[in-house]
Amino acid sequence: MGKEIVEKILKQQKTDALLLTDAANMRFLSGFTGEGYVYLSNEKTWIVTDSRYTVAAKNTCPDSTVICWKAGDYFGPLVEAVREDDVKSLGIEDEKMTLSEYRKLREGLDKQNLTDVCLVDMKDQISVHRGVKQAWEIDLIREAESVGDRAFERLLPELRAGMTEKQVAARIEFYMKEEGAEGFSFDTIAASGLNSAMPHAVPTDKKLEQGDFLTMDFGCLYHGYCSDMTRTVVIGKASEKQRKVYDTVLLAQKTAMDQMRPGMTGRQIDALARDVIREAGYGEYFGHSLGHSVGLEIHERPVFSKNEKTVIQPGMVITVEPGIYIENFGGVRIEDVVVITENGCESLAHSPKELIEIL
Numbered sequence: 001m002g003k004e005i006v007e008k009i010l011k012q013q014k015t016d017a018l019l020l021t022d023a024a025n026m027r028f029l030s031g032f033t034g035e036g037y038v039y040l041s042n043e044k045t046w047i048v049t050d051s052r053y054t055v056a057a058k059n060t061c062p063d064s065t066v067i068c069w070k071a072g073d074y075f076g077p078l079v080e081a082v083r084e085d086d087v088k089s090l091g092i093e094d095e096k097m098t099l100s101e102y103r104k105l106r107e108g109l110d111k112q113n114l115t116d117v118c119l120v121d122m123k124d125q126i127s128v129h130r131g132v133k134q135a136w137e138i139d140l141i142r143e144a145e146s147v148g149d150r151a152f153e154r155l156l157p158e159l160r161a162g163m164t165e166k167q168v169a170a171r172i173e174f175y176m177k178e179e180g181a182e183g184f185s186f187d188t189i190a191a192s193g194l195n196s197a198m199p200h201a202v203p204t205d206k207k208l209e210q211g212d213f214l215t216m217d218f219g220c221l222y223h224g225y226c227s228d229m230t231r232t233v234v235i236g237k238a239s240e241k242q243r244k245v246y247d248t249v250l251l252a253q254k255t256a257m258d259q260m261r262p263g264m265t266g267r268q269i270d271a272l273a274r275d276v277i278r279e280a281g282y283g284e285y286f287g288h289s290l291g292h293s294v295g296l297e298i299h300e301r302p303v304f305s306k307n308e309k310t311v312i313q314p315g316m317v318i319t320v321e322p323g324i325y326i327e328n329f330g331g332v333r334i335e336d337v338v339v340i341t342e343n344g345c346e347s348l349a350h351s352p353k354e355l356i357e358i359l
Contacts, residue, residue, distance in 0.1 A: 002029040015091040017041035022096035024296040075108040094121035132315040144227035145348040151175035165190040165203035185219030185226035197331040210236035213330040230335035233356040252276040252322040266308025291319035
């Protein structure tokens with residue numbers, strides 16, 4: 001798969017070779033998971049790294065040439081490859097490469113009298129190819145979501161007033177690890193009471209209290225692929241207003257998931273959920289986008305947002321996460337990862353979504 005994509009990008013961008021410095025893109029096109037960079041041409045796949053990763057790279061990428069750079073000569077192997085392949089145009093990841101890396105690369109080429117080598121921005125070419133997942137990628141994300149489901153199921157009986165947000169987050173992460181996670185997609189969110197009105201709240205020492213919303217947003221890594229799920233519960237009995245807010249978010253999510261189809265744009269799908277929330281009188285309290293793609297990174301393209309013009313295709317894996325956040329009251333978010341199918345979408349998460357009261 002990687003070689004075919006490389007050939008397409010080389011042809012589309014009219015470049016002779018590619019330089020990858022982004023960790024996710026390196027893994028996607030070569031399988032390399034360490035630190036360093038990857039050089040790709042029609043003739044070569046060179047993984048350039050240091051002694052910490054050479055053995056692992058040889059084991060996981062047997063079809064690639066693994067090279068250990070010399071101290072003080074980071075881009076030396078790349079310059080050698082460019083010369084050998086008579087490269088005139090080298091594709092670089094303009095959205096990922098730092099200015100310092102760019103300068104070092106340009107200086108390394110110029111010192112070797114390769115001033116005529118043009119550095120070409122690849123823009124979003126690799127992201128486009130990563131947007132539609134292969135069946136095996138979807139299977140890995142499905143298992144990552146399953147890990148989250150099992151962790152949430154184990155957590156629910158332990159939730160109680162008096163626990164702190166930090167304790168809730170720690171338990172979620174512990175259970176995800178026990179259920180097979182190799183790491184976490186992002187920092188776990190556990191936000192209660194007034195803190196739940198902050199979509200990306202950081203867990204604190206605040207204790208859960210009767211009448212609190214508790215929003216938990218968590219995800220794990222499974223063979224490099226991310227999961228993402230959010231559930232909101234109420235500590236004690238829910239008030240009438242809490243129930244109305246919760247039911248509105250749930251209806252917004254259900255509406256979007258029931259009505260989305262391949263061929264629609266991300267903007268149209270975002271509107272499905274946003275219109276439900278607006279018509280219920282909470283439009284000003286839903287500030288973020290409806291969802292983002294998930295894969296080797298937790299935030300990928302395309303997205304469900306008011307400005308997304310990309311047409312959604314089968315095989316894309318995207319979150320559906322409407323929310324309502326009311327300052328000095330609290331907030332609700334419900335999130336599932338879905339895979340776009342030929343006729344709609346399939347949720348990869350299976351944790352309950354009806355309002356749960358922790359009594």
